[in-house]
Amino acid sequence: MRRLAEAWRRAGKTIAFVPTMGYLHEGHARLLRRGRRRGEVLVLSIFVNPLQFGPHEDFERYPRDPRRDLALARREGVDVVFMPERGDLIPPGAQTHVEVERLTRGLCGASRPGHFRGVTTIVAKLFHLVRPHVALFGEKDYQQLAAIRQMVRDLDFGLAVVGVPIVRDRDGLALSSRNRYLSREERERALSLSRGLRRARDLYRRGERRPAPLVRAVRGVLEATLGARIDYVELVDAQTLEPARDCSRPALLATAVWIGKTRLIDNLILD
Ligand code: AMP
Numbered sequence: 001m002r003r004l005a006e007a008w009r010r011a012g013k014t015i016a017f018v019p020t021m022g023y024l025h026e027g028h029a030r031l032l033r034r035g036r037r038r039g040e041v042l043v044l045s046i047f048v049n050p051l052q053f054g055p056h057e058d059f060e061r062y063p064r065d066p067r068r069d070l071a072l073a074r075r076e077g078v079d080v081v082f083m084p085e086r087g088d089l090i091p092p093g094a095q096t097h098v099e100v101e102r103l104t105r106g107l108c109g110a111s112r113p114g115h116f117r118g119v120t121t122i123v124a125k126l127f128h129l130v131r132p133h134v135a136l137f138g139e140k141d142y143q144q145l146a147a148i149r150q151m152v153r154d155l156d157f158g159l160a161v162v163g164v165p166i167v168r169d170r171d172g173l174a175l176s177s178r179n180r181y182l183s184r185e186e187r188e189r190a191l192s193l194s195r196g197l198r199r200a201r202d203l204y205r206r207g208e209r210r211p212a213p214l215v216r217a218v219r220g221v222l223e224a225t226l227g228a229r230i231d232y233v234e235l236v237d238a239q240t241l242e243p244a245r246d247c248s249r250p251a252l253l254a255t256a257v258w259i260g261k262t263r264l265i266d267n268l269i270l271d
Contacts, residue, residue, distance in 0.1 A: 001082050005043075005131040013040040017132035019123060022046040023063040023177035024072045027167040031136045032076040034164055038134045044073050045082040045126055047089065051118030063180045082130065089125055098124045098155070100147040103241050107143050107254055108265065111231050119144055120151050127157055134160045138167075140174050142252055142267050146241060166267070168194065174266045181262040189225050190259045193266040196221035196233075200253055204270050209247040211235040214270070218255055231256035231263065238269055 008015055016039025018031045035042050046069055053059035066083065073081050097117050104116035127135065137145045149161045167175050172194035173187070182190055196218035203217050218233045236243055238250040250271040257264055 001043075001080075001084075001129045002131070004080060005129065008041050009131060014134070015039055015041050015043060015130065015132045017043045017045070017126070017130045017135045019045045019047075019126050019135070019137075021048045021062065021177065022069050023065055023180065024069045025167075025175045025177065027138055027140065027175040029072060029076055030167050031138060031164050032073070032078060034162065035134070035136045036077050038136075038162065039132075041079045042077065043080045043082055043130050043132065044078045045084070045130065047082075047084055047122065047126075049089075049118060049122045050086060051090065051122055052115050053118070054112055054114065057112075058178075058181075063177055082126075089122060097121045098151060100150045100154070103147050103150055104143065106236070106241060107232060107234060108256060109143065111256065116144065116147050120147055123148055124151065124155070124157075127152075127159065132159050134162055136162045136164055138165075139163050139267070139269075140166045140176070140265070142254060143241060146239075172198070174264075176264065178262055178264065182259065186227065186259045186262065189227050190257075190262075190264055192221050192225040192228050193255055193257055193264055196255065197253060197266060197268040201268055201270070204247070211244055211246070214253060218253065222255070222257055227260060229258040231258060235270075238271070 016035035018035050020028050048062050050059055098120040099117045100120055109116055137148060139145060145163050152161050171191055173190055199221055200214045200217040203214060208214060214235055215233050222228050222230050233255045235251050235253050238252040244251040247270055250269060252267055252269055254267040
């Protein structure tokens with residue numbers, strides 16, 4: 001991968017990069033299409049990153065389907081699919097990590113200790129190998145996108161980070177590889193995330209700017225949903241991810257919810 005990247009760089013080619021954990025869907029495809037427009041060569045990585053899973057999380061059963069992924073990559077005009085093995089990226093005895101501090105303390109960072117450190121460490125390594133000029137990430141994982149922007153700035157990676165809006169199913173459910181875990185009934189319940197966020201957006205459009213009623217609108221829908229257990233619903237400043245006091249600056253309304261054994265996230269920018 002590094003040899004290829006160096007040859008492309010020498011030839012003056014712009015490298016666009018989309019890192020993923022595979023089991024690709026239309027959300028990933030949207031990132032690839034944006035990348036296709038931004039780079040002369042397009043690299044997709046597929047790596048189910050063990051460092052970003054907690055000890056009791058779903059690393060082992062995370063869905064995998066490399067053949068289908070490769071077919072999608074081909075359709076989307078990907079030049080190289082980089083599929084490292086665990087040992088390629090995590091050498092035995094590794095003891096170095098990249099950690100973005102403040103931005104990763106709240107929201108998902110609070111209930112998934114070590115998660116973002118696992119993400120930024122591996123993404124930093126992928127950046128070193130792929131040497132992209134531009135890397136694309138989804139706003140679905142908004143805190144991840146924010147952490148990566150911060151890391152790139154703090155450590156001078158010298159590349160552009162592009163955020164891509166959330167891609168949803170027709171019924172509003174944010175696309176996610178983890179939707180695969182949901183039974184038909186659970187999928188119905190999972191619609192409560194986007195429905196709750198939409199309800200808050202309606203309030204916002206009617207002029208509501210106080211955090212409590214906006215958060216309550218989401219919680220109301222989730223609490224009325226059988227089998228949904230709230231991890232968090234928060235309104236935060238879209239840049240700092242610190243609690244928002246009003247909506248004078250762009251705000252992020254974000255939620256994480258357990259639907260049975262599946263943890264789902266969704267968010268909405270109020271601007
Ligand atoms: P994952 O394979 O879930 O780690 O996701 C790889 C990339 O795709 C990340 O940057 C995600 O934010 C992005 N992504 C996943 N689902 C969506 C979606 N529904 N809309 C937009 N981007 C997404």
